[in-house]
Amino acid sequence: MSSQANETTQKDWSKAKSVLKVRDLRIHYDTPKGAVIAVAGISFNLYEGETLGLVGESGCGKSTTAYGILQLIQPPGHIVGGEIQLDDRNLMGLSEREFRRLRWTKLALIPQGAMNSLNPTMKVHQQIADVITTHEGRQPKEKMRKRILELFKTVGLPARIYDMYPHELSGGMKQRVCIAMGIALNPSVVIADESTSALDVVVQRVVAQTLLKVKEMLGVAMIMIGHDMGLMAQMVDRIAVMYAGKIVEIASVQSLFKEPMHPYSQVLIESIPSLKEKKPLKITEGITHDPRNPPPGCIFQLRCPFVMEKCKTQEPPLRELKPRQEVACHLYEVSETGEVKNVAASA
Amino acid sequence: MKGITLDYFIRRLGVFVLTVWIAATLIYIIPRVAPGDPIAAMVSRMSQQAGYIENSDKIIEGWRKRFGLDDPWYVQYGRYLRNLVTFDFGYSLATFPTTVREIVVRAMPWTIGLLSISTALFFVIGNLLGALLAWKKTPAFVKVLIPASMVFTSVPSLLAGLMLLYFFAFQLDWFPSLGAYGRGITPGWNWPFIKSAIWHSILPAASIVVVTFGYWTLGMRGMMITVEGEDYMTLAQAKGLRPFYTLYRYMIRNAILPQITALALTLGTLVGGQVLVEYIFSYQGMGNAIFTAIRNQDYPVIQGTSYILILTTALAVFIMDMLYPLIDPRISHEGS
Ligand SMILES: Nc1ncnc2c1ncn2[C@@H]1O[C@H](COP(=O)(O)OP(=O)(O)OP(=O)(O)O)[C@@H](O)[C@H]1O
Ligand SMILES: [Mg+2]
Numbered sequence: 001m002s003s004q005a006n007e008t009t010q011k012d013w014s015k016a017k018s019v020l021k022v023r024d025l026r027i028h029y030d031t032p033k034g035a036v037i038a039v040a041g042i043s044f045n046l047y048e049g050e051t052l053g054l055v056g057e058s059g060c061g062k063s064t065t066a067y068g069i070l071q072l073i074q075p076p077g078h079i080v081g082g083e084i085q086l087d088d089r090n091l092m093g094l095s096e097r098e099f100r101r102l103r104w105t106k107l108a109l110i111p112q113g114a115m116n117s118l119n120p121t122m123k124v125h126q127q128i129a130d131v132i133t134t135h136e137g138r139q140p141k142e143k144m145r146k147r148i149l150e151l152f153k154t155v156g157l158p159a160r161i162y163d164m165y166p167h168e169l170s171g172g173m174k175q176r177v178c179i180a181m182g183i184a185l186n187p188s189v190v191i192a193d194e195s196t197s198a199l200d201v202v203v204q205r206v207v208a209q210t211l212l213k214v215k216e217m218l219g220v221a222m223i224m225i226g227h228d229m230g231l232m233a234q235m236v237d238r239i240a241v242m243y244a245g246k247i248v249e250i251a252s253v254q255s256l257f258k259e260p261m262h263p264y265s266q267v268l269i270e271s272i273p274s275l276k277e278k279k280p281l282k283i284t285e286g287i288t289h290d291p292r293n294p295p296p297g298c299i300f301q302l303r304c305p306f307v308m309e310k311c312k313t314q315e316p317p318l319r320e321l322k323p324r325q326e327v328a329c330h331l332y333e334v335s336e337t338g339e340v341k342n343v344a345a346s347a
Numbered sequence: 348m349k350g351i352t353l354d355y356f357i358r359r360l361g362v363f364v365l366t367v368w369i370a371a372t373l374i375y376i377i378p379r380v381a382p383g384d385p386i387a388a389m390v391s392r393m394s395q396q397a398g399y400i401e402n403s404d405k406i407i408e409g410w411r412k413r414f415g416l417d418d419p420w421y422v423q424y425g426r427y428l429r430n431l432v433t434f435d436f437g438y439s440l441a442t443f444p445t446t447v448r449e450i451v452v453r454a455m456p457w458t459i460g461l462l463s464i465s466t467a468l469f470f471v472i473g474n475l476l477g478a479l480l481a482w483k484k485t486p487a488f489v490k491v492l493i494p495a496s497m498v499f500t501s502v503p504s505l506l507a508g509l510m511l512l513y514f515f516a517f518q519l520d521w522f523p524s525l526g527a528y529g530r531g532i533t534p535g536w537n538w539p540f541i542k543s544a545i546w547h548s549i550l551p552a553a554s555i556v557v558v559t560f561g562y563w564t565l566g567m568r569g570m571m572i573t574v575e576g577e578d579y580m581t582l583a584q585a586k587g588l589r590p591f592y593t594l595y596r597y598m599i600r601n602a603i604l605p606q607i608t609a610l611a612l613t614l615g616t617l618v619g620g621q622v623l624v625e626y627i628f629s630y631q632g633m634g635n636a637i638f639t640a641i642r643n644q645d646y647p648v649i650q651g652t653s654y655i656l657i658l659t660t661a662l663a664v665f666i667m668d669m670l671y672p673l674i675d676p677r678i679s680h681e682g683s
Binding site for chain 2: 100
């Protein structure tokens with residue numbers, strides 16, 4: 001599996017075409033005490049056939065980003081600004097009707113908490129059939145049945161669950177149903193929101209493998225959200241590290257694991273449990289800012305071990321410091337010759 | 348039947364039998380601890396008609412024997428239960444020699460008819476309006492009109508009935524003011540009778556519906572909002588399903604389930620409300636029969652009609668319990 005993952009990451013992404021472009025996406029949740037800034041200006045590209053991991057601690061805005069792209073943000077949340085392009089088509093200007101046609105045929109979701117993501121009063125096959133019928137029109141019963149059973153086979157589901165209700169399935173099976181549903185219409189982009197977190201470790205890995213297999217088979221581009229860094233390392237090509245509604249570092253898996261540059265990425269990588277050494281958890285909990293009222297300057301300043309004066313006033317932009325490794329941190333300076341210098345280390 | 352386990356069936360049947368038995372026992376006890384002697388009341392009624400009756404003591408004694416009122420309580424109670432099972436409630440005291448069974452057979456179809464129509468109406472109207480009230484795509488003016496239509500909700504059905512009666516029967520004379528069908532029409536499967544029966548049922552049914560549907564609207568609205576927050580609704584939206592399909596197949600289909608449970612639970616109260624409505628419209632159903640019987644201290648009729656009403660209600664609840672697993676696939680697995 002890892003050799004497979006390596007192979008795909010060897011591709012030259014700079015030549016690849018981007019299917020999805022997100023620019024300066026901002027999403028707020030209005031609360032009586034002010035707006036919670038859940039996504040504070042996020043930009044990234046998703047390339048054809050690529051898997052992009054989105055990691056970061058709970059509440060940093062991963063799901064909000066995903067749901068923002070899918071235009072599924074429910075009140076009190078709303079998209080404040082930004083641009084989303086799918087195959088060079090701007091999604092933000094589309095009418096509700098136009099966007100509905102695009103759903104699932106182009107953008108599919110494999111949701112978090114697959115436990116409750118299926119309609120309890122509909123049989124499994126009906127829930128896959130309805131999305132096919134909606135976007136492709138009515139089809140002969142036998143043809144539909146064959147197609148759904150084929151999908152089941154792809155994700156490793158037994159044919160006997162065809163007529164079952166969701167409550168008759170195990171957690172892993174429900175997750176597979178969601179995967180089967182997600183790929184039913186061969187979308188260009190699949191967003192998998194922490195699809196593995198509610199399951200036990202073994203099932204989790206097996207389901208993750210299924211997801212990877214399906215992805216490789218279809219060559220679909222995928223955004224994978226989660227906080228299991230170990231699993232991420234095996235599954236994705238690039239990782240975007242999020243903190244408090246911003247991407248602080250985005251890099252290929254190899255670069256990020258070998259040399260994380262943002263102090264928060266460093267903490268994340270170091271916190272991966274290892275058998276060889278026991279290490280204390282480095283992350284300091286609790287000292288986070290109020291999401292309604294972020295401080296000026298860098299969003300990580302309250303928890304950063306290397307915080308400088310500059311960090312408290314100026315917001316660090318996301319810069320490409322190494323090939324395919326973008327970091328938002330004042331700790332690094334690029335000299336005129338293009339050399340990257342760590343300010344703290346040289347001081 | 349798929350979805351119903353034997354265990355579930357036996358438990359529901361147990362609840363049904365227990366309900367009916369407790370109710371039957373209460374019906375037996377209450378008139379006996381209440382003041383007043385039915386036989387004495389009967390004899391005094393006879394004496395009013397005849398002016399004077401000789402040997403009234405003897406007559407009372409004879410009748411007491413005939414109705415078995417001197418036997419020990421457990422003999423009376425046992426005989427009472429046996430009679431209930433065989434639907435033998437004896438004779439009406441007030442309209443002797445009419446049997447209670449005859450009275451019930453005459454009144455029951457009217458009550459069941461009126462109750463079914465009004466229940467179907469307020470349940471369908473109430474839930475539909477509730478669903479529309481919660482649905483995001485409902486036009487704004489509809490969302491204003493629906494709450495406005497619910498003004499009668501906190502009014503007792505008795506009062507609503509009187510108001511409807513006053514305006515639509517006495518003032519406007521659009522509808523008949525009393526009875527279940529017009530005078531001089533012979534009941535049967537002929538059009539004039541059916542038309543007259545429908546015409547006569549509109550005001551009584553309306554007085555139940557207008558005061559009741561609002562509760563179901565509010566309940567449904569709440570359930571719809573709960574369903575709207577479920578994960579499967581997010582997925583339904585992400586799937587790009589048509590709004591109307593999502594409304595009925597994902598939202599209403601799930602939100603209606605607790606409403607159906609609630610309906611089974613309130614069926615008893617409904618019957619109680621209907622009894623009053625029948626009375627004010629002189630609608631010749633069970634409610635009216637009970638009222639007349641109470642006025643006449645006609646105990647066998649009171650007992651028989653109350654028992655049949657409770658039995659039917661419990662039976663309806665039992666049938667709903669049996670049908671519920673068919674609409675909620677989870678129920679027989681989760682038990683209860
Ligand atoms: N309905 C809401 N009202 C107010 N704030 C909200 C709402 N939903 C989310 N938020 C806030 O938005 C921020 C981002 O939430 P989000 O669910 O996107 O986090 P996440 O990164 O997906 O977390 P997790 O890893 O736990 O799934 C959080 O600070 C959260 O408190
Ligand atoms: Mg999340």
